Amino acid sequence: MSDIIRIKRGLDIKLKGKAEKIYRRTERPFFVALKPEDFVGLTPKLTVKPGDEVKTGSVLFYDKDHPEIKFTSPVTGIVSEIHRGERRRILEVIVKTADEDEFLTFNIKDPEYLSREEVITVLLESGMWPALRQRPYSIVARPSDIPKAIFISGFDSAPLAPDIDFIIKDNETEFRKGIDVLSTLTKGQIHLSVEAGYPICKSFANAGNVNIHKFSGPHPAGNIGVQIHHIDPLNKAEVIWYISPYDVVRTGRLFINGRLDNTLVLALTGSGVIRPAYVKTIVGACINSVVNGNVNNGDNRIISGNVLTGTRVETNGFIGFYDHQITVIPEGKHHEFVGWASPGFKKFSFYRAFWSWLRPDAEYDIDTNLKGGERAFVLTGLYEKVIPLDIYPMHLLKAIMVEDIDNMEKLGIYEVDPEDFSLAEFICPSKMELQDIIRKGLDLIRKETE
Amino acid sequence: MFHSTFDAFETFLFVPDRVTSHGAHIRDAIDMKRTMAIVVLALVPALLFGIWNAGYHHFMSAGIHAEFWEIVWFGFLKVFPLIVVSYVTGLGIEFAAAQIRGHEVNEGFLVTGMLIPLIMPVDVPLWMVAVSTAFAVIIGKEVFGGTGMNIWNPALIARAFLFFAYPSEMSGDYVWIAGLKGGENVIDGFSGATILAQAAAGKTTFVNGLGEAYSAWDMFLGKIPGSIGETSTLAILIGAGLLIYTGIGSWKIIVSVFAGGTLMGIILNVFAVNDFMRVPYWEHLIIGGFAFGAVFMATDPVTASQTEKGKWIYGFLTGILAVLIRVLNPAFPEGMMLAILFMNTFAPLIDHYVVEANVKKRLRRAEKVNLK
Numbered sequence: 001m002s003d004i005i006r007i008k009r010g011l012d013i014k015l016k017g018k019a020e021k022i023y024r025r026t027e028r029p030f031f032v033a034l035k036p037e038d039f040v041g042l043t044p045k046l047t048v049k050p051g052d053e054v055k056t057g058s059v060l061f062y063d064k065d066h067p068e069i070k071f072t073s074p075v076t077g078i079v080s081e082i083h084r085g086e087r088r089r090i091l092e093v094i095v096k097t098a099d100e101d102e103f104l105t106f107n108i109k110d111p112e113y114l115s116r117e118e119v120i121t122v123l124l125e126s127g128m129w130p131a132l133r134q135r136p137y138s139i140v141a142r143p144s145d146i147p148k149a150i151f152i153s154g155f156d157s158a159p160l161a162p163d164i165d166f167i168i169k170d171n172e173t174e175f176r177k178g179i180d181v182l183s184t185l186t187k188g189q190i191h192l193s194v195e196a197g198y199p200i201c202k203s204f205a206n207a208g209n210v211n212i213h214k215f216s217g218p219h220p221a222g223n224i225g226v227q228i229h230h231i232d233p234l235n236k237a238e239v240i241w242y243i244s245p246y247d248v249v250r251t252g253r254l255f256i257n258g259r260l261d262n263t264l265v266l267a268l269t270g271s272g273v274i275r276p277a278y279v280k281t282i283v284g285a286c287i288n289s290v291v292n293g294n295v296n297n298g299d300n301r302i303i304s305g306n307v308l309t310g311t312r313v314e315t316n317g318f319i320g321f322y323d324h325q326i327t328v329i330p331e332g333k334h335h336e337f338v339g340w341a342s343p344g345f346k347k348f349s350f351y352r353a354f355w356s357w358l359r360p361d362a363e364y365d366i367d368t369n370l371k372g373g374e375r376a377f378v379l380t381g382l383y384e385k386v387i388p389l390d391i392y393p394m395h396l397l398k399a400i401m402v403e404d405i406d407n408m409e410k411l412g413i414y415e416v417d418p419e420d421f422s423l424a425e426f427i428c429p430s431k432m433e434l435q436d437i438i439r440k441g442l443d444l445i446r447k448e449t450e
Numbered sequence: 451m452f453h454s455t456f457d458a459f460e461t462f463l464f465v466p467d468r469v470t471s472h473g474a475h476i477r478d479a480i481d482m483k484r485t486m487a488i489v490v491l492a493l494v495p496a497l498l499f500g501i502w503n504a505g506y507h508h509f510m511s512a513g514i515h516a517e518f519w520e521i522v523w524f525g526f527l528k529v530f531p532l533i534v535v536s537y538v539t540g541l542g543i544e545f546a547a548a549q550i551r552g553h554e555v556n557e558g559f560l561v562t563g564m565l566i567p568l569i570m571p572v573d574v575p576l577w578m579v580a581v582s583t584a585f586a587v588i589i590g591k592e593v594f595g596g597t598g599m600n601i602w603n604p605a606l607i608a609r610a611f612l613f614f615a616y617p618s619e620m621s622g623d624y625v626w627i628a629g630l631k632g633g634e635n636v637i638d639g640f641s642g643a644t645i646l647a648q649a650a651a652g653k654t655t656f657v658n659g660l661g662e663a664y665s666a667w668d669m670f671l672g673k674i675p676g677s678i679g680e681t682s683t684l685a686i687l688i689g690a691g692l693l694i695y696t697g698i699g700s701w702k703i704i705v706s707v708f709a710g711g712t713l714m715g716i717i718l719n720v721f722a723v724n725d726f727m728r729v730p731y732w733e734h735l736i737i738g739g740f741a742f743g744a745v746f747m748a749t750d751p752v753t754a755s756q757t758e759k760g761k762w763i764y765g766f767l768t769g770i771l772a773v774l775i776r777v778l779n780p781a782f783p784e785g786m787m788l789a790i791l792f793m794n795t796f797a798p799l800i801d802h803y804v805v806e807a808n809v810k811k812r813l814r815r816a817e818k819v820n821l822k
Contacts, residue, residue: 013476235816307475329476332469339465340483347479353488353696354479368469372481373461373554376598379485380756381700392805394756410809418473425474429485435473 004196005230007217009388011350011423013159015307016363017327019267019276021166026279028099029289032075033083033092033318034060038311039130040139041446044071044090052079057104057126057260060093069140072127074262074283076102092318097282103259111181111255119184123251126260130321131247132185134239135228136414137446147241149188149232154204154245155195155215157222158306162267162324164245165201166278171249175203178252182243183209193227203245220388225420229389234414246324265324266290270307271365272300272328287317290326299331301368308422309435332369340372350386350427375430383434386423389415393424397434400441405448408441417442454548458555486557488698492689493564493746499685500678501525504572507675508628511659513637528628529678532567535576539583540566547592556597558604558752559587565605565746568679569739569787570612571625578616582608602794603753606787613787621783623647626675627659644675645737646776646783649726669736680742683735690745699749702758703765707744710769711735718777726777734773743772743786753794757804764800768793 036044044061048054054073063069075097083092106122114122120143123129132141141147155164168175182190189211194200196214204212213231215221224242228234243251246265253261264283269276274294281290287302295302303310304320307327311320319326336342344354348364356362383393391412399407418435425434460466461483470477505521505528516524540563548555566583590607591600613620623643624631630642640659648656656664664674672682680686693699715731722728734740748754748768755764768789775785782788 015476233815235812235819238819301469301475303475310475312475327475333467335464335467337464338462340481341487344479349479351478351480351697353484353698356479366476368475369465369477370468370470371465371477371479372483373457373466373468375482375554375556376596378482378556378558378598378752379698380751380754381758381761384758390808390811392757392808395801395805410812411805412808412812422474426476427478427480429478429480429482431477431481433472 004214004216007215007221007226007230007388009385010157010218010220011386011427012157012218013307013348013366013426014361014363015159015269015329016271016365017269017273017276017329018160018363019162019269019278021163022277024268024275024277024279024294026281027289027292028097029282029285030097031080031094031286031318032073032077032097032282032284033094033286034071034074034284035092035318035320036061036071036090038321039063039071040137041443042140044093046082046090046093048079048093050079050081053077054079054095055104056101056262057106059127060095061090063140066142068124068143069129070124070127071130072104072260074260076100094318101262105258106254106260108255108258111177111184114184116184119181122254123181126254128247128251128254128260131250132241132243133322134241135225135234135417136239137442138417139446141241142239145239147186147188147239149240150182150186150190151224151228151231151240151242152190152192152210152245152248153222153224153227153242154192155222156324157195157219158308158325159219160267160269160276160325160327161222161306162265162269162278165198167265167324168203168245168249169201171252172203172206174249174252174256175245176206176208176252177255178248178250179207179209181251181255182248186241191227191231193222193231195222203249217388220386220420220423223417223419225415225417226388229415236409236414238414244322244324264319266319267325268294268328269325270303270327270329272296272298272302272330281319284318284321287313287319287326288315290319291315291328295328296330299333300328301331303327303329307366308426309419330365330367332367332371334369336369370431372429372431374432377430377432379429382427382429383421383424386427387420389420391415393421396441397432397437400437400444403444405445408445413441413445454551454553454555455545458545458548461554482557483560485698486560488696489561489693489746490564492692492699493561493568493679495685495688496568496679496682496742496746497529497564499672499682500568501529503672503681504528504628504678506673507626507642507659511627511630511637511640511642512635513640524628528572529567531576532570532574532579532678533564535579536566536583537563539580540587543584543587543592547587547596551596553596558591558597562586562604565679566608569605569609569677569742569747571620572628572678573625573631574612574619578612578619582612585611598752600752601798602791603747603750606747606791606794609787610791626677642675644783645669649729650780650783652725654725654728666733666736669733674737677739677742680739683741686741686745693745693749699745700751700754700761702761703749703754703768704744706762706765707748707769707772708735710766710771711740711744711773712769713766714770714773718773729777731773734776738776738784739786740772743790744769747786747790748793753797755797755800755804757801760797760800760804763804764793764797767796 043064080096196216505525509516586608771789
């Protein structure tokens with residue numbers, strides 16, 4: 001047990017619509033989909049066509065550049081549609097679910113008796129592998145790499161984020177098994193970060209082979225990138241892997257039951273939700289099955305993930321592969337007469353330029369309005385206040401904008417991810433799209449180095 | 451066709467109905483307009499005091515006793531046209547430039563347009579305000595690529611332009627009080643010399659036009675001749691409080707400019723060989739344009755250092771230079787303007803070294819790992 005790592009810079013955005021800690025019943029989804037776009041930089045190669053029958057664990061597509069990385073069906077059923085977008089890019093591989101799951105089974109042994117290669121084979125064949133991602137770039141981990149460490153963030157600090165202790169409660173054995181599996185994959189340590197100030201949940205405390213770190217402070221203290229930066233920062237050419245706690249549980253179940261665990265625990269949150277609560281469903285479930293009848297009337301935006309980094313989805317869309325949260329907030333397509341001059345008692349702001357600072361504990365109902373026009377960079381020293389990394393965000397952004405790879409590396413691009421800039425994007429008075437810029441920079445550097 | 455112009459008026463009247471499409475789905479309520487409005491609000495105490503002060507000194511020079519509202523009305527008639535001319539000229543050029551480039555109209559000039567009149571002597575001819583504003587916006591800003599790209603503070607460019615192009619209207623003992631230049635209706639023996647001018651002339655006690663000595667309190671409140679907005683340290687500090695509290699102005703720059711000025715003042719006191727060097731260090735902070743420059747000019751985010759460590763260095767050196775130029779260079783009665791413009795020039799260099807230190811730290815960390 002190490003000392004508490006105190007994150008001082010950041011911001012907790014207090015939104016209305018926190019999920020109550022109960023499970024609400026949902027129907028079994030009629031449709032389930034995997035979305036290749038959830039996986040950064042992936043070029044999918046399909047192995048199924050509409051009408052094919054698939055079992056839980058059957059391959060739907062694989063990575064063209066790394067054919068060993070397979071993406072398997074979370075349910076049993078019939079492939080109903082390949083939804084394509086511009087230039088025939090595959091957006092969704094949709095499976096119509098059968099009433100009962102028929103699982104493909106995998107030959108398993110206790111991870112203790114398996115070699116690294118054997119463990120990797122089981123993870124790859126079952127489709128559990130893509131749950132492991134690497135930094136830099138947040139792409140799916142490459143089985144050929146040996147990461148210097150594996151990181152698990154034991155808490156989510158994003159707005160309205162699910163309580164991970166609640167999600168993995170009563171999964172002590174599975175979590176421990178999952179950690180055993182992961183420890184065969186790295187020669188380094190497994191770092192598990194927890195929130196200081198709360199008792200460590202049983203699953204974490206009894207996880208065995210992990211190095212527990214306590215973090216305190218506002219969002220983004222729960223971001224994996226922030227934790228890596230403060231525990232064991234990434235240098236050029238180094239690779240670490242990371243995985244979510246619930247996916248550790250699923251990995252454990254795979255090695256206990258010999259079949260892919262397709263369950264997903266989800267927090268349904270946001271001011272657009274009538275009764276925010278947790279639900280148990282299936283990986284890639286359609287949004288309809290989860291939010292049906294529990295959303296306010298009116299023009300809403302449904303987000304798979306949180307309000308800062310999530311993906312916009314329609315009601316007939318699907319939950320993202322890595323998401324444990326759905327947020328529903330009102331759309332903000334309205335004008336506000338001389339809004340920039342209003343006192344702003346009800347306007348949430350990082351700055352004390354609105355009277356809302358008088359109510360520090362209030363919860364806010366923030367819509368999707370941009371709340372201003374796009375402008376050039378003018379103010380300085382703001383992004384630093386919400387990015388608790390030892391980098392110069394403005395200089396890094398400018399290096400990316402002029403595509404200066406040498407400077408990007410020097411300024412620490414390997415240590416950042418779009419999500420680390422999401423708060424800066426939120427508070428930016430010039431309304432710049434910072435996450436897009438960072439993603440562009442990372443894509444550029446990945447193409448240069450691969 | 452007139453998209454920029456339309457956009458400017460639309461966003462002025464309404465917060466637009468545009469919603470987020472990329473990245474974060476929700477955004478802070480702040481925007482550039484709100485930010486700039488806060489800065490203008492912070493300037494209001496200095497402006498109001500400046501209006502009163504213009505009237506106060508005018509009636510004092512004329513030897514007339516006037517009521518409060520008479521004083522304010524006279525000051526208003528003097529100051530308001532300067533503000534109108536500055537905004538009309540500057541915004542006109544900004545709109546035209548935005549239209550030509552197809553950009554949005556940036557809000558930066560809302561602040562610059564208020565700063566320019568506040569750093570002018572009250573009797574400056576209106577056409578000079580127009581010319582200097584045009585010069586500042588075109589040469590000081592637009593040629594560099596517009597808002598966010600300029601190297602020097604545009605308002606100071608306007609002032610520096612006048613200072614060097616029309617020195618007789620920008621310095622001397624006659625320009626700081628309305629009506630003094632013509633000489634009619636001025637009581638005999640009245641002097642309009644600023645405190646800095648008196649100090650440069652080797653005086654040891656500073657007096658007002660009637661020959662009565664100023665108290666430190668007079669200087670702090672601002673009952674002294676000078677540019678319209680610069681005289682009242684109290685009014686400026688109220689504005690500074692607002693800027694710092696809202697998080698829009700950099701407290702690091704403000705504090706470090708005052709720290710630099712104090713240090714230089716003390717050094718000069720210790721090694722004093724003439725009367726100007728003996729002026730107590732704390733007086734430097736409340737006379738001339740020091741406080742105004744520290745709070746509203748040095749803090750301009752575009753032209754100041756952009757790194758937080760750099761801001762300490764930048765502010766500190768600005769304070770040191772301002773007092774140094776003031777006392778040791780008799781050619782320039784006020785050092786603040788030149789000190790800030792000079793440090794504006796060096797701000798990118800300061801940032802470069804600060805960032806370079808961060809880069810080196812990262813490289814050293816990587817080397818350590820490689821050695822293992």
